[in-house]
Amino acid sequence: MRPIDADALKATISKYEFNAPNEMYKQGGECVLNFYMPKIIDDAPTIEAEPVRHGGWAYNDMYLPNCAECSECGWKSSVSGDEISSYHYCPNCGARMDGGISDGINE
Ligand SMILES: [Zn+2]
Structure with missing residues (x-):
């Protein structure tokens, strides 16, 4: 499964230029892109x-x-020192802790 942003996809489709070998295919393709695709995405x-x-x-x-x-919820860990780097997610709010460890001096 790959969740996507449906609104962003619809915006992308509205800018898409349909290349076709002839005018009939071009009109058909544009109809699918501009009329059906947004409805399919909404449904x-x-x-x-x-x-x-x-x-x-x-x-x-x-x-x-x-x-x-x-940094996200303010939950304080009783885990000390280097052990905190083994916590890849905050146990309280579930934030992915990929922002590193700071000493608070540069914030
Ligand atoms: Zn948190």
């Missing part, structure tokens, strides 16, 4: 999906220097 079944959230771990708490905090 396609949808899935329940949430956008992927991206975050990172930050050490911002001066009182708890080994406590990493999720």
Whole structure:
């Protein structure tokens, strides 16, 4: 399965130029592109999906220097030190933690 943005696809189709060997094929192709394809896209079944959230771990708490905090939800981990890098997703909000680890100084 590959979820797509239906609105973006419809916008792309509206800009698409149909190449055809003759005028009859061209008109037929443009009819399919401009009339049927948007309707087919609108009628396609949808899935329940949430956008992927991206975050990172930050050490911002001066009182708890080994406590990493999720940049997306603020959840604080009791996991200390280098162990936090093994958490690829925030256990609280599910953000994908591909934003690295910061010490909070450059934020
Ligand atoms: Zn989180």
